Amino acid sequence: MRKILTGLLLLLLVCSAYAQESTHRITGTIKDGGTNTALPAATIQIKGKPRTAVLSDAEGHFAMTLPNQAVVLEISSVGYLTKEFSVDASAVTFDLTLFPDTKQLSNVVVTALGIRKSEKSVTYSTQQVSGAELTRVRTDNLMDALDGKVAGVTISPSASGVGGSAKVILRGSRSAAGGNQPLYVIDGIPMSNASNSNMQPNSTYGGGTNVDGGDGISNLNPDDIESLTVLKGASASALYGSQAANGVIVITTKKGRTGHTQIVYSSSASMDKISYKPQFQNEYGQTAAGATTSWGSKLSTPAANNLSDFFQTGNNFTNSISLSGGSDVAQTYFSYANTSARGVEPGNKLARNNFNFRETGHLLNNRLTVDANINYITQEINNTPGLGLYFNPLTGLYLFPRGLDISPYKTNYAIPDSATPGVPTQNWPFNEDVQQNPWWIVNKNPNDGKRNRVLINASLKYDFNSWLNIQVRGNVDRTADTYEQDLYAGTIGVLSQPNGQFFLTTQTLTQKYGDVLVNFNSPTFSGFKVDGVLGTSITDANTVGITNGPDVNGNYTSPGLFIPNVFLTQNLVTSPTSKAGSNAVTLPNNHNQIQSIFGNVNLSYKDWAYLTLTGRNDWSSNLAFTPNDSYFYPSAGLSVILSQLVKLPAAIDYLKVRGTYAQVGNTVPQYVTNPLTNLGTAGVNLNTTAPFPTLKPEKTKSTELGADFRFLNNRLTFNFTWYKSNTINQFIQVAPSFTTTYAKGYVNAGNIQNSGIEFMLGYDVLRNARFTWNTAVNGSTNKNKVIDVDSKDGINQFVITGNANNSYESILNKGGSYGDIYGVTVQKDAQGRIMMGSSGGPLTNSGFNYIGNPNPKFQLGWNNSFTYRNFSLSFLVDGKFGGQVLSMTQAMLDQYGVSKVSGQARDAGGVKINGVGQNGTAITTADPQTWYTAIGGRAGISGEYVYSASVVRLREAALGYTFPFKPGVIKNLRLSVTGRNLIYFYKKAPYDPELTMSTGNGLSGVDVFNQPATRNFGVNLNVTF
């Protein structure tokens, strides 16, 4: 690979050595006359000389070299009327406006590899979101700002406080064991979205000491983003190969502009409050002295609200400044952003600094474009809340017996311990694995995640002539993480050690990318045009790290610290018999390399028919040791502009129909093709994974059909897409019979199908000088079906999250769909009555049964923006409809007798049920304690705790005012007030069903003491100098 790169660079230098004559340079800006905004990708050429053509950049700027004589320039752009313009020999700069050709479509789309295409020629569905839309109402994780705005995208924020990850799913989950999140691409180059070494939890107990580490995308400064394009289907992403089987999110960042020096300062402040609380009963006290439950007698005074003692108002202060400017030759963009936030749980904080410097240069008579960019990010997240049953302050807070005073446990969470002088212990009345003193967790089980990240991109592009250029790009993305958690002596024994426990992980992830692209673009031959790209790329990711604390078997509870509460690696005990030393474990490198060659050919005929073909071959190191480490996949797409081909009714300005078929391969995880023996505590632990020498990559086949309409002089737009994808050859882990001596094995099997429709409808309701109103609706459905798991081997189930002896499982079952929740259900007779056992609780069906699926059947977003003079107002309402979620929180609150319903049942003299006794008599009332003790709890009858996941909310709203300024130092000042997650118009579940415990594949649709969702109010100030 290195040899090729060197060779191509040499070629480039040789080619650039010619071409010098009597010339001068001109620069200028091309704008859209309709909207008065910059027009990128317009072609400027000397009339009749296509070889002189140059393109305008993202800001509409262009620069070109002209002979020292008067010429006629021809400026054209897809969807605009072509304009001719005479310039004399002395012209050095000019600005020009193109007007839309109302019979055509104007938008330009950023597609794979950063290539800009006219929307007309794109054969698949894309949707673009501007940077301004991402920052209008700020979110902690910038992906959360997409929620409700893009059809076919489902965003589930992690419930893990500030700095948490987001689960982004495009058109449904498709891989049973692999990742399901999209690839992020910045300026054409893939970015690592890795978290720190903490994995996402996959157990209702939570991640234990490994809390959510935040994802890579949330590290970016949203103010640096020019636009974000979502490429949803596999066909859109075929050119990115293995990493892009789940779709691609292409981010274009800002860069400097010729002749425009601009300073933008923006500042936002917001506050967060929890947007709902669990409902408690306040009348009944502790069952008996020392009991953990609240099934006791009536209280003389109502129980207090313990939640207000704990939750705080969160906030977020973001300040950013950017400077940009430049000459014809070089343009500069610099920005700095500082984010300081705190969560609604005490101690949860985020501090982030982003530095970004970008330099773009045009050399060798504008033939050579050099673009380089460096990003430096520092981030620290403190006390990310644990989710689930362990290390979660909310369990103790919620379950605390009603009527008792919790405040002494807040002020004195640590008390002296007579057995260990000088080493305080936890003050909490119960010894139960699922609860601790909430303030003890916050103060004495602290966690701290630090991240330093450097992203360096460089790109060289050389135009040989108007129809051929070569581009060489490279990128290094280096993320250094440290994660520490200190468990003080006194932490509950099941989770720690008598002298305390300590975890420290340091990890550096380095991802390198390089590619060479040859772009070509033929002149028109009797109506036909051909353009395309051929390229080769290499992606290499490698991790280096050490973790301290757990032993080599990953056992975190053993053996702990030597001297209490001294959190140093050298204080870790390796074994009880040698009381010193350290437990340090080298982390896996997960070295992964993908090499590729790829190509894309676009054939068009007379601007109304477009055919796109792509092909890619990947070589993946993760498939080494198999004969399948090289794999090819093609795609084909066709779009036809019917409105240009046939006469349509006058109301239809534009109609495009499009269709694609694509395959995308997806590699397997590291180290599975050649399982090795590992070191144990004393000797070696032989490999227990069955070898699978013929493992193949996963393959997704997808088909997409759609149409784009424009009516009423382009004021009404509508587009519609139908898609279907099947992911086969899935990499599925199976548990063979232990008698084979293998604990696990892998198979290639499965077929997971996603199909659905998406639509977008936009309407410029009003557009006049004073008042504008723009409204847009997007909607999507997705139907996921597990057609097969591994029926050829008699396996019809794949467990994504095991029950771990609690009543929640997530299972892929043949005939079911991704994310299906399995739980314990009551037995009912033919009349639908609950069959009651002799002890007063219901009888249950054996094993685990299907109880729901959390994925929405239908999503709808409705966006409105108004401007009146200098005021602007926008709001977004979105709804997710269908699906069910499970609340293990509610089940436990009921079992412990602290929930409001448990109190109401006692007030009413029993729980109203439709039951039948063993002798056949109807039972209509059950004793509340017996009933809720039987059905509630983490191992109870979870089928009784299923709720509708439908939720409709006022997602965001912003009211702004732009202060009018005469030309001066300040060019523009805008102030706005914003709100997020303001009103739930419809929500039946006892928590926000959108929140997720894990942004991985597991734990979908379950709430196990998740931090409640928050409601957010903010003020934004934006000043341009």
Added chain:
Amino acid sequence: MNIPLTYRALAFISLLGLASCTKKFENFNSSNQGLTSSQFSIGAIYPGIQTAIFGEENAYQLDQNLNADCYSGYMMSPDPFRGNLNNLTYSLVDGWNVQIYSDAYTLVMSDVDYINKAGTATSAPDFWAVALILKVEVMDRVTDKYGPIAYSKVGLSVLSTPYDSQDSVYQQFFSELDTATTNLQTFIATNPGKKPFANYDLIYGGDYTEWLKFANSLRLRLAMHLTKIAPQTAQAQAEKAMAAAGGLLSVPTDDAAISGGGYHNPLFVITTSWTDISMGADVGSIMGGYNDPRLPMYCSPATDSRITGQYVGIRIGSEITAKPGYTGFSTLNPVTCVATGQPMLLMTAAEVWFLKAEAALRGYAGAGTVQTDYETGITTSMQQWGVSSATYLTDASSKPTDYVDPANAANNSPAVETITIKWDGAATNEQQLERIITQKWIAMFPEGQEAWTEFRRTGYPKLFTVVNNNSNGTIDTQTQIRRLAYPQNEYTTNAAAVNAAVTLLGGADNGGTRVWWDVNGPNF
């Protein structure tokens, strides 16, 4: 592969570079944490096998602690796991009971298979002998829990492994012990004093003379399991063991126990940090009633204010209230019996004396006299725990006491075991056996697996029944639990074999069905 021409041209150029790059792929895709087989010797596998017999606390809790350790009457959990619907109320938890299967096959049988395939039987017969002894030791624990198990065909197929009848499994045990003892005898004779296994041995520090004693003693233990179902085999194998070259475990320094190599006593963590296991009611009743000097070594007195300083355990199957409800009752002693560095006992010399006592009672050759064996068993056990008593052996009056639960009278029960300590040669065979097994039960503490086996075989000592039986009628409260049900995973992955095994078992696959050697009939 069908690649268009243009790509082929580009591929041709690129491959010049790529060809040399993909060579490194195998290196990239080999875990830096991993070892290839050339990087370690066969010996390095053995510590893993030895530590897997009981496992770390997470494994041990499920392998044995929440089944046999409690079914033997030794222990009971103060944790209301799963709302008291768990193994301890006979509501068997598949997710728990699968652990022993996973550990025995994937951590022990797989390793022995690897050692076998490496040609160890011929290249290092002494190492092979140790592997066979460990294999028999571990798989006996599995077959005694379940009945028929996969044994002879293990590792031959990755799809389906047939099960062997328990009869056949025991025959293979004896035959494998034959090989092991022959190999060791040969090695000891030709290489006296040599200890090539010393670096890998967490049991005897590489001393093959001790391994030979252990193998012989294990044969004696297995032989006695068969007294009811196959008395002739029992007698033949027991006599073979007692006459074998190298002898039996006879003094506490011979005890087979695992320690070192980073392994620690799993009961320490389960007892202290987790507060998940406590003393069983039977221990307080029997040992308390006998004023047994070993009791303070085994267990700590209660800290619950109602019974401070007394030895009061928890009765199996009690309605456990949330912690700290029962955590103040007597626990295992974390300073002595289950100290973190305390070796995990596999087999003691004391047990062997009691095995001989029963053999003598049954008239087997070479067993010595019953009373001597019985009394030596007691004194050897006391020696093992560093205690002594001048009056214990002559105590003909102390009897187990009644059980009183200060927290819940529903758990109270009069003493069910009534035998006394002092040897009585005039007593019936049945009474003599009851006395031997009761004292053996005391001596084997805290190794619940063998104690549960012997309780099922002989009915001794008589144990308190479960207070709450949630087995849905599959397990009789009075008869008590006889086995564990096969893991559900076997039904999904090895269905034909496990269904055939249930036929061999001769009863339903639940906790109420007796295994092969567990004959519902008289001991004599």
